[in-house]
Amino acid sequence: MTDRPPEGYRPCVGLVLFNRAGLVFVGRRADKTKREHVAPGHAWQMPQGGIDEGETPLEAARRELAEETNVTSVVLLGEAPGWLSYDLPVDIGKEAWKGRWRGQAQKWFAFRFVGAEDEIDILTPSGGHKAExxxxxxxRLDETPDLIIPFKQDVYRQVVRHFAPFAREPGETD
Known part of the structure; x- marks a missing residue:
């Protein structure tokens, strides 16, 4: 396991935000025109984003969560081991990132949301960021691979395996 992403992959983070019932936050992409984000019937995903220069993956995870959902009331549950990566289809990679990256390598983190639901604000997220x-x-965590664009589904299946212990069946409590 390394602290550096594989060569040729954009370093990113992914976030699984569990509520108290063990369900996870999924958002529907606002910009349906970008083929690197959506495909017909696959516009939902968990929060994710790039790691800024000088930022640790955990710092990036907390920042991205706030920028995309306005959520800051969280407790860290865990981190998936290593980098989970996917390749962009070649035509999409040339279009989206002008061929700079082969795909993305992501550090995934699981958080428990401990705030009130009205803290979630996807339309006017913190810092004046554009709504994602x-x-x-x-x-349910186990349904997320079917919601995401197909070329990211294997990463989501790995995320499900890593964080399944934090998901709960309806009716389970702490």
Whole structure:
């Protein structure tokens, strides 16, 4: 395991935000025109984003969560080991990042949301950032691979395996 992403991959983070019932936050991408984000029937995803220069993956995870959802009331549950990566289809990579990156390598973190639901604000997120999502909902962790664009589904299946212990069946409590 390394602290550096594989060569040729954009370093990013991914976030699984669990509510108290063990469901996870998913957002519907606001910009449906970008083929690196959506495909017909696959516009939902968990928060994610790039790691800024000088930023640790955990710092990036907390920043991205706030920028995309306005959520800061969280407790860290865990981190997936290593980097989870996916390749962009070649035509999409040339279009999206002008061929600079082969794909993305992501450090994934799981957080428990401990705030009130009205803290979630996807339309006017903190820091004046442009809204990434136009809708959101709670979903079962195991259904998330079917919601994401197909070329990211394997990463989501790995995320499900890593963080399944934090998901709960309806009716379970702490």
């Amino acid at each position: 999502f136009d809708a959101w909902r709670w979903a």
